[in-house]
Amino acid sequence: MEDMNEKILWEGYGLRFRGGTRTRTGLICRTDMGLRELKKPRGSVESLRLAFDVKEQLRKNGFGNISRFYRTLEGEPFYRYDGVLYTLEDVMPADSLPEERADTFFRGAKVLGQMHRAAKGLHSEAARWDGTRLPALYGKRRSQLAKIRRRNDKQGNYDAIDLLLIRYYDQFMEQAKQAEELLLQGGYEKAVEQAAENGAFCHNAYKGEALRQNEKGEIFVGSFDKCSSELPLADLAYYLRRYFKKTEGTEQGVFAMLENYGRHQPLSEGDLTILQGMLVYPEKFLRLVNEYYNKRRACVSPAMQERLAAAAKEEEKGLKLKKIIEKGC
Structure with missing residues (x-):
C-alpha cells in the first residue's frame, strides 16, 4: 500500500512520500513539502473539475477556510491510478462540527451564506446549468409514482x-405538485439564468461531517467533490432540513438561520418561494420508492421498509418548514 501511495505522490504530484496516517476521510501524508491528505473522491470527473474551479474562486474572493485541491504535474485537479481517481488536498481540522445543538446550525448557516457569496464571478467550463432541471425532475417523479401505483393496483x-x-400516495403526490408550482412561481428558470451569469454553485453535502472547526472555533468546509451547477438555495434547503432532523427545530431557529444566511447572501421574495418548493418536495421518499421499484424484487426488504417509513416522517418536517417560511414572508 505504501508503494502505491509513494507512486501516486511522486508520479502525480512530484512529492516524496515519507509515511502517512490513515483517517476516516483518507490518508494524511508526510511529504517533502509538508502535510497533504490523499483522498478517493466520490464525485465524477466533471464534478471534480467544477470543484477545483469553485475552490479557486472562493479563495480569490476571501473565503479561505477550505481544503485546496493541488494540481497534478499534468495540471489536472485529480490523479488517476489503476482506474481510480485521487485528489490531494490541504489537511483539514480533525474535529467535525457537532450537530446536537441548534447554535451550531446558526453558525453553519452564516458560513454557508459567506461561502455562497464568495462564489461571485465563478465561471467554469465544467458548469452545466439547466433552468428546467428541478421542475422537470419533480414532474418526472410524480409520473413515476403514478405509474407505480397503477401497476400495483393492477397486480x-x-x-x-x-x-x-x-x-402516503395522495399526500406526497400533492406535495410534489405543489413543489413544482412553487419553483415556477418563484421564477426558478430566471434564477438559474442569473446564478449562471453571476457565478454560483451548490455544495450538495453541506452538513456536520463536511464542516470542521479548529481550536479557535473557526469553521472550515470540505467535501466539495459532489458540487454541481444548481441554485445555492438547494444547500440552504438541505441544511434547514438537517436542522430539524438533528435538533428540536423551532420556528425561531429557522428564522435565525435565514437571517444569518441572508446577512451575507440576501434572499429575495422569489428565492423564499423557490426555497419553500425545495422544502415541501418529498425528495428522499420518492427517491427511495423509485430505487425500490426499479429493482427486481424477490422479497420485501425490512431495511428498505424501515428506510421508507423513516423518510416519510422526515418529509412531514419539510412541510412544516415550508409553512414556517411561508408564515414569515
Whole structure:
C-alpha cells in the first residue's frame, strides 16, 4: 500500500512520500513539502473539475477556510491510478462540527451564506446549468409514482411497501405538485439564468461531517467533490432540513438561520418561494420508492421498509418548514 501511495505522490504530484496516517476521510501524508491528505473522491470527473474551479474562486474572493485541491504535474485537479481517481488536498481540522445543538446550525448557516457569496464571478467550463432541471425532475417523479401505483393496483397483491406507498400516495403526490408550482412561481428558470451569469454553485453535502472547526472555533468546509451547477438555495434547503432532523427545530431557529444566511447572501421574495418548493418536495421518499421499484424484487426488504417509513416522517418536517417560511414572508 505504501508503494502505491509513494507512486501516486511522486508520479502525480512530484512529492516524496515519507509515511502517512490513515483517517476516516483518507490518508494524511508526510511529504517533502509538508502535510497533504490523499483522498478517493466520490464525485465524477466533471464534478471534480467544477470543484477545483469553485475552490479557486472562493479563495480569490476571501473565503479561505477550505481544503485546496493541488494540481497534478499534468495540471489536472485529480490523479488517476489503476482506474481510480485521487485528489490531494490541504489537511483539514480533525474535529467535525457537532450537530446536537441548534447554535451550531446558526453558525453553519452564516458560513454557508459567506461561502455562497464568495462564489461571485465563478465561471467554469465544467458548469452545466439547466433552468428546467428541478421542475422537470419533480414532474418526472410524480409520473413515476403514478405509474407505480397503477401497476400495483393492477397486480392486486400488496406487500408491506406497497401498503406504505398507498398510505402516503395522495399526500406526497400533492406535495410534489405543489413543489413544482412553487419553483415556477418563484421564477426558478430566471434564477438559474442569473446564478449562471453571476457565478454560483451548490455544495450538495453541506452538513456536520463536511464542516470542521479548529481550536479557535473557526469553521472550515470540505467535501466539495459532489458540487454541481444548481441554485445555492438547494444547500440552504438541505441544511434547514438537517436542522430539524438533528435538533428540536423551532420556528425561531429557522428564522435565525435565514437571517444569518441572508446577512451575507440576501434572499429575495422569489428565492423564499423557490426555497419553500425545495422544502415541501418529498425528495428522499420518492427517491427511495423509485430505487425500490426499479429493482427486481424477490422479497420485501425490512431495511428498505424501515428506510421508507423513516423518510416519510422526515418529509412531514419539510412541510412544516415550508409553512414556517411561508408564515414569515
